[in-house]
Amino acid sequence: MEKLKARENDRRIRRSTIEVTAEYLIIAILALAFIVPFIWLILSSFKTSQDLFRTPPRWLPETWTIGNYIQGFTGFPFLKYLGNTLFIIVFNVIGGLFSNSLVAYGFSRIKWKGRNAVFYLVLMTMVLPFQVTMIPLFLMFQKLGWIGTFLPLIVPSFFGNAFFIFLLRQFLVGVPYDISESAKIDGASEFTIFYRIIIPLAKPALTTVAIFTFMNCWNDFIGPLVFLTDNKLYTLSIGIQQLMSTNDPRWPLVIAVGVSMTLPMLAIFFILQKYFIEGISFSGIKG
Structure with a gap:
């Protein structure tokens, strides 16, 4: 009986761990979906027109400017x-x-x-x-x-x-x-x-x-x-x-x-x- 209870507790712990991990993963994905465009916006504000329309696009500006x-x-x-x-x-x-x-x-x-x-x-x-x-x-x-x-x-x-x-x-x-x-x-x-x-x-x-x-x-x-x-x-x-x-x-x-x-x-x-x-x-x- 004790072994069965121990196994059941282990299963519950694993389920709760998986659920918590899944929840944090979903939250992280949603957070990235909102944060990434804002980060791109901030970095683009320091770019020149040439850097902004470069193909392929680059995250970091080649020439940083506060102009x-x-x-x-x-x-x-x-x-x-x-x-x-x-x-x-x-x-x-x-x-x-x-x-x-x-x-x-x-x-x-x-x-x-x-x-x-x-x-x-x-x-x-x-x-x-x-x-x-x-x-x-x-x-x-x-x-x-x-x-x-x-x-x-x-x-x-x-x-x-x-x-x-x-x-x-x-x-x-x-x-x-x-x-x-x-x-x-x-x-x-x-x-x-x-x-x-x-x-x-x-x-x-x-x-x-x-x-x-x-x-x-x-x-x-x-x-x-x-x-x-x-x-x-x-x-x-x-x-x-x-x-x-x-x-x-x-x-x-x-x-x-x-x-x-x-x-x-x-x-x-x-x-x-x-x-x-x-x-x-x-x-x-x-x-």
Whole structure:
């Protein structure tokens, strides 16, 4: 019997070892699939045009140069476009955090008639892509005289986003109602509970919303292209497109600027990944 048990344990150990090895192998293959193109992008940013289009292609540049990055910062108004992009991002993050958290609080912590029906109606707006509402929005902003300003890219963030409302609502549902009830007994108003109790508990979800908002604004191309008419107000995404739309696009320069735009997103993710993962997994306090 002891021998049979020992053999069975050995089989289980072998199976678990094989399963773990297979899992790590699959993860490694998937990681390479994402990392290899990014490594190629970084190496290509240090190449000359001749090295970039060499046949057969080579991983390492024959002549290393940082001229692409220097021209990327000086060859076109990079800092101006960067400032415009950050200006839009700051107000979108502020507006998104305030509006989405407030609406999500109403859907998750306050009981009122028709709450679920309205919530489902809000979720239904997620199926409408921006391309469908683009023309009505353009006509509305044109009537308001906002075309050619940052207002069409900033003001909508103060009216909520269906996905972010859903994300925060699912997180806040996990916060015990006893906390709110205890605060009400002590005389706290709904806004006091929202500001002093719920907001601090929802930091992971709010951080996730901030990261997604940053990424959306940082990569947004259609919005600035449609609503901005002055070259001085352009964002980085349009600036890169201007480099690509010339008769002789300088691809190493375009790649260098692309790398410069990717690094901030990676840095923000790695710095805030703890809160990002907690927010995505909806790991609120459980009652």
